[in-house]
Amino acid sequence: MTRERLYLFDTTLRDGAQTTGVDFSLDDKRQIAGMLDRLGIDYVEGGYPGANPTDTEFFQEKRTKNAIFTAFGMTRRAGRSAANDPGVAALLDSRADAICFVAKSWDYQVHVALEVPLEENIAGIRDSVAAAKAAGREVMLDCEHFFDGYKANPDYALACATAAYESGARWVVLCDTNGGTLPDEVERIVGEVVRHIPGDHVGVHPHDDTGCAVANALAAVRAGARQIQGTLNGLGERCGNANLVSLIPTLMLKEPYASRFQLGVTQEGLAGLTHASRALDEVLNRAPNRHAPYVGASAFATKAGIHASAVLKDPRTYEHVAPETVGNSRQLLVSLQAGKSNILAELERVGIHVDKDDRRIGRLLEVVKEKEAAGYAYEGADASFYLLARRVLGDLPQFFDVERFSVSIERRFNALGEQVTVAQAVVKVRVGDEELISVGEGNGPVNALDVALRKDLGKYQPFIAGLGLRDFKVRVFQGGTDAVTRVLIESGDRSGDSWVTVGVSPNIIDASFQALTDSIVYKLVKSGAGA
C-alpha cells in the first residue's frame, strides 16, 4: 500500500523564539537549522526577516540543504499595496524558498486588533499571497485564531482560508493561536474545512495551552490535514507549540499513522531524535527534561523491582517502543524500589560481573536500600554505586584512610584593601604506613577541601593527575533542625571521562567530603592503582 505524504513544518526558530527566556543568536539559529535539516524536516521556518537584525541577517543566505527554508511575516498593512509594503518587501528580499504569511481569520480580531473592515483583511490576504507567488515563492498562510474564529463565524474564517488558497497558497494553515481548542473540536472543524480546501493543502498549528497540542495535531491529521507545524521540545509562545519530538515517533511508530503516512524523516533520522532534542537544550543551556516522552533520560528507565525483573526477560513487558528506535537507551535503576534484577542489571552496566545466584547480591540490595533510606541516591551517582558494590562484594582496595580534616573560613582584607572571604582546609590521611598532612586554600570550603585532599596522596599521587571537579549540586531534604544534605559531585579527567559521586550528612561539609573521597577512590580504581 502506498503511503500518503505528511509534511512537517518546524517553527522552533520563529514561534520557538517567542518562548519566554529564549533568545537565539545567529550562530544558534545556524546550528538549529542544520540539525532540523539533517533530521529530515520538510519546512524550516527560520524567523521573521525585517522584524529584527538577527532574523534579517539569517535570511541573507539559504540555511538549509534539503528542507524548504521558510520566512514568516504578516500580510500587507491595511491601506497599502503589497508592492508598497516594507514588511512584504523584507520577505521577498530574503533568500527564503517559501513565505509563510500570517493573517487574522477571526472577525472579532479583525475588528478589535486590526481595526479594519473585514473585506480589507481578505483583500490583504489575496494581495500578499499573489505577490509572493508572482515572485516565484512557495506561499502559505497561517490563519491566526482559525478555530476560535470558525466557532464564532465559520463563513468568515473559511473565506479567509479560501482567499489564500484561491490566490495560490500551497498551504492554508489552521492555527489554534490561543491554544484552547480540544481534540474533538479540531477533528470536527478540520473535517469541515477539507470539504472546501483539499486536505493536502491544509496544515495545522496547535498551541499547548490545554496540554493537547500533540493530540490536536494528530486529530487534524485524522481529519485530513497533511501538514503539521510544531517545534523541537515543544518550544513556543506561552505554553509552547506541538512538540515535534513527540509527534515524529508517534507518527512513525504508532498505528494508524505509521502504515498510512510517509514522512521526510527516515528511520536513521528517527534514531537521531534523542540527540537532536538534547542538542537543542545544550544550545539553550537548559537541563534536558528527564521525563520527556520518547527522548527523556527516564523515558525507558525503571526503578521498580517487579518491572526490572520482567524487562530483563523481555523489554517489551514494560516498553511501548524499543528505546534504540529513537536513539534513547534503557536503564534499570538502583533505588529503594529496586529488586535483585535492578542490582544485577546495574552491576552489569557498570562493568561488574556477578553470578545471579551469588548470595552477596542479597546483601548488596539490603545495603543499597538502607543507604537510600538515609538519603543517598544512586540513580544519578554511578561511581558511588560502583564503589559501594565493590566494597560489599569485598574486592575494593583500601587505598587510604582519612584520619581527620578541618575547615576554617575567614573574612579579611587583602593587600589591595578589598574584603575577601577565604577558606582553608587541613586533611590528614594515612597511606599504608605513611601519614600525610596537606593544607589547601579555596574560594569556598569544598574547594579548599578538594585542593587539600588531592595535594598529597603519597604513592597514589600520579594516579589522580588531571582529576578535576566539574559540577556540585546540593539538595537539602527533611527540612527543619533535622535537615539532611545530599551532595552530588561530578568529576572528570583529561581523558574526557566524567563520573558522579554522592555524599549524605546533616552537615554539608561532611556530605561534600564523602562525595569528594568517593571521586578520588573511583579515579584510583579507574587508573588501575593497586592497594
Ligand SMILES: CC(=O)SCCNC(=O)CCNC(=O)[C@H](O)C(C)(C)COP(=O)(O)OP(=O)(O)OC[C@H]1O[C@@H](n2cnc3c(N)ncnc32)[C@H](O)[C@@H]1OP(=O)(O)O
Ligand atoms: C500568532 C503569532 O505568533 S504572530 C507572530 C507574532 N510575532 C511577533 O510579533 C514577533 C515579531 N514582531 C515584531 O518584531 C514587530 O511586531 C513587527 C516588526 C512585526 C511590527 O512592529 P510594529 O510595526 O512596531 O507594530 P506592532 O508590533 O506594534 O503592531 C503590529 C501591527 O501590525 C498590524 N497587524 C498585525 N497582524 C497583521 C496582519 N496579519 N496583516 C496586517 N497587519 C497586521 C496590527 O494591527 C498592528 O498595527 P498598528 O501598529 O497599526 O496597530
Ligand SMILES: CC(=O)C(=O)O
Ligand atoms: C501563526 C501563529 O504562530 C499562531 O497563530 O499561533
